[in-house]
Amino acid sequence: MNLTPDAKRKQKAIFHCLKVFLPEKQLMEAMLLWQDKHAHKKGFSVRYFADDVAALTGGKHTPKKLTLTMVSAIANPVADQSDPAEHIAAYRLQVGRYVASQKSTQVTAFNVLLNKLFLLAGGELASAVKTHLKTECMASPLLSGALKVAMQKALRSENVELLLGDVPVASLKVIVNMAYVALCDNVGPVNADRLLSQTLARLESNGGAQYSDIFKSLL
Amino acid sequence: MHYRAYRILGCVLALLSLPVSAEDVAITKEAIDVIWLATAAAFVFLMQMGFAFLESGSSRSKNCVNVMMKNFMDVCLGSIIFWALGFGLMFGVNSTGWVGTSGFFMHSANSWDYSFLLFQMMFAATAATIASGAMAERAKFTSYLLLAVIITGIIYPLFGSWAWGSFYEGAGWLAAMGFTDFAGSSVVHSVGGWAALAAIMVLGPRTGRFGAKGKVHEIPGHNVNFVVLGGFILWFGWFGFNGGSTVGADVSIGLINLNTQLAAAAGGCGAVFLAYFLGKPLLVVNIVNGVLAGLVGVTAGCATMEPLFAVITGFSAALVYGGFAALLLKMRIDDVVGAVAVHGAAGAWGTLCAGLFMSGDLFNISTVLTQLTGIIVCFVWAFGVTYFAAWVIHQTIGLRVSTQHEQRGLDFTEHAEVAYPEFLQDTYYSKQNLSQIQRD
Numbered sequence: 124m125n126l127t128p129d130a131k132r133k134q135k136a137i138f139h140c141l142k143v144f145l146p147e148k149q150l151m152e153a154m155l156l157w158q159d160k161h162a163h164k165k166g167f168s169v170r171y172f173a174d175d176v177a178a179l180t181g182g183k184h185t186p187k188k189l190t191l192t193m194v195s196a197i198a199n200p201v202a203d204q205s206d207p208a209e210h211i212a213a214y215r216l217q218v219g220r221y222v223a224s225q226k227s228t229q230v231t232a233f234n235v236l237l238n239k240l241f242l243l244a245g246g247e248l249a250s251a252v253k254t255h256l257k258t259e260c261m262a263s264p265l266l267s268g269a270l271k272v273a274m275q276k277a278l279r280s281e282n283v284e285l286l287l288g289d290v291p292v293a294s295l296k297v298i299v300n301m302a303y304v305a306l307c308d309n310v311g312p313v314n315a316d317r318l319l320s321q322t323l324a325r326l327e328s329n330g331g332a333q334y335s336d337i338f339k340s341l342l
Numbered sequence: 343m344h345y346r347a348y349r350i351l352g353c354v355l356a357l358l359s360l361p362v363s364a365e366d367v368a369i370t371k372e373a374i375d376v377i378w379l380a381t382a383a384a385f386v387f388l389m390q391m392g393f394a395f396l397e398s399g400s401s402r403s404k405n406c407v408n409v410m411m412k413n414f415m416d417v418c419l420g421s422i423i424f425w426a427l428g429f430g431l432m433f434g435v436n437s438t439g440w441v442g443t444s445g446f447f448m449h450s451a452n453s454w455d456y457s458f459l460l461f462q463m464m465f466a467a468t469a470a471t472i473a474s475g476a477m478a479e480r481a482k483f484t485s486y487l488l489l490a491v492i493i494t495g496i497i498y499p500l501f502g503s504w505a506w507g508s509f510y511e512g513a514g515w516l517a518a519m520g521f522t523d524f525a526g527s528s529v530v531h532s533v534g535g536w537a538a539l540a541a542i543m544v545l546g547p548r549t550g551r552f553g554a555k556g557k558v559h560e561i562p563g564h565n566v567n568f569v570v571l572g573g574f575i576l577w578f579g580w581f582g583f584n585g586g587s588t589v590g591a592d593v594s595i596g597l598i599n600l601n602t603q604l605a606a607a608a609g610g611c612g613a614v615f616l617a618y619f620l621g622k623p624l625l626v627v628n629i630v631n632g633v634l635a636g637l638v639g640v641t642a643g644c645a646t647m648e649p650l651f652a653v654i655t656g657f658s659a660a661l662v663y664g665g666f667a668a669l670l671l672k673m674r675i676d677d678v679v680g681a682v683a684v685h686g687a688a689g690a691w692g693t694l695c696a697g698l699f700m701s702g703d704l705f706n707i708s709t710v711l712t713q714l715t716g717i718i719v720c721f722v723w724a725f726g727v728t729y730f731a732a733w734v735i736h737q738t739i740g741l742r743v744s745t746q747h748e749q750r751g752l753d754f755t756e757h758a759e760v761a762y763p764e765f766l767q768d769t770y771y772s773k774q775n776l777s778q779i780q781r782d
Binding site for chain 1: 402404548549550551553554559560561562745746748749750
């Protein structure tokens with residue numbers, strides 16, 4: 124989920140403010156609603172969002188009360204509050220409510236790279252690399268919880284598609300390196316280097332040129 | 343024309359008939375000794391070039407700058423450390439037989455002392471650089487340099503003080519036992535080889551070198567020509583390495599360098615023989631290593647054996663190299679250039695041969711046992727201390743680079759440059775994009 128810094132700030136304030144009123148499930152639904160319907164609006168109106176949240180609670184909390192609380196929370200942010208972004212992303216993944224257009228360019232490039240690599244590696248080798256990735260991703264302390272879950276889901280399908288919005292390039296690089304290590308273990312580092320290089324060359328000459336800079340930072 | 347020649351001849355004869363004092367002879371001898379020692383030191387220094395070529399050629403192109411840098415820097419650091427500390431520990435006044443206690447930061451010394459320090463400094467740099475090849479392609483640059491400083495400053499000089507001892511006063515305890523290692527099969531090469539073994543055991547193999555179910559993945563070097571050139575340069579340098587160990591102009595240099603040449607040639611033949619005997623391909627890298635094994639092997643006894651035994655030593659050293667290299671592979675120990683087998687194992691074997699084939703005292707069991715004692719002490723000391731040092735470095739600042747860096751190549755990640763930007767194969771960098779890519 125690509126949010127502007129201002130939107131991220133508001134998201135944090137809203138989350139912690141609503142946490143007091145709403146049970147966990149309703150809170151997460153409210154946050155998904157905020158991300159999908161209100162976060163990207165130029166003129167964000169707390170009132171319209173409060174109406175939606177009130178409807179979500181079945182009228183238990185009035186829009187007026189919710190509006191006043193949220194306005195106050197946004198105007199007076201608390202410095203040491205935790206960022207709920209990962210929590211929300213994990214919930215979104217869990218319920219499968221994903222908006223395809225919200226994938227970042229890095230993630231798209233990552234998916235394209237991995238799929239081409241697996242295609243060139245071929246059935247048995249690709250399968251071995253996927254198995255390695257499943258284990259290593261879960262064990263890695265460098266990847267976030269949401270990313271680990273997302274990778275497990277992505278690796279289950281023939282066409283790997285990581286369904287997460289904003290993932291740091293450093294994390295994607297770690298996963299690509301895990302794939303490289305798996306290739307090295309199976310076919311040796313000389314062939315692993317050759318496969319990566321062929322993947323890059325094929326992509327750059329066949330529809331992947333737009334992601335060229337991202338590929339180089341992933342590799 | 344003839345009249346002029348006779349006039350010159352007459353002058354020369356007149357000069358030759360002039361009386362010359364003993365002091366003049368001594369001064370001339372000292373000058374010749376210093377000149378020979380300084381020249382031999384230059385020969386040994388050239389071996390650094392040989393190592394650089396050999397190790398770089400044995401590595402993949404994405405790591406070859408890193409290899410060259412390690413060779414360059416370990417001679418820079420090693421020279422200073424050896425001048426400051428190592429020389430004193432090795433050759434200083436040695437009253438206990440265990441360690442020298444004078445000659446640190448040498449200054450205000452005489453010409454011969456300076457030339458001797460220079461010569462021994464090159465030996466010390468050689469010992470350190472042996473480990474660099476074995477550790478190539480996955481060692482952190484700064485951590486390697488730290489290990490090289492420890493090898494040059496402490497590990498090598500202390501064993502050297504036992505085996506060679508003081509040139510000023512006192513003798514090393516091994517030397518006092520009768521241990522013979524004329525030019526350093528054990529002192530230089532085995533110390534370097536066993537240090538390399540310890541370091542690569544702590545480091546672990548390169549990623550993907552050994553696959554599942556015991557499969558060995560070959561990782562060929564990027565330039566076989568470099569390996570051959572390096573081998574030739576090392577061979578050339580060895581004439582100074584062995585010949586210079588007389589530490590003066592001496593008629594024995596003839597036999598020493600003849601034995602050096604014969605052993606090298608026999609080592610090459612030994613490698614060829616082994617390949618044919620085992621039905622394996624004749625790889626030029628193995629032939630070069632066979633030659634080097636022959637050179638390492640004869641280094642201990644080149645001054646004290648007859649030429650026939652130099653041939654036997656060289657030939658057999660190549661067989662020892664082949665066997666040990668195979669053993670390391672079986673144990674899943676990854677040595678990029680075969681340094682452990684060439685320098686460690688062949689060095690130990692050569693030290694034993696020096697005892698077996700001692701001129702005028704062939705196959706003396708007592709001599710052989712003394713040699714064996716020295717070989718074992720060398721292994722225990724060099725391997726043990728290096729293993730500990732490498733382990734401490736590994737636990738603190740880290741000895742090994744990340745797999746991310748191995749994937750990208752150490753040239754780029756450690757040094758921000760690549761060796762062949764115009765001719766990149768299987769890498770992702772060009773001259774245009776080098777500065778734009780994040781190295782971490």
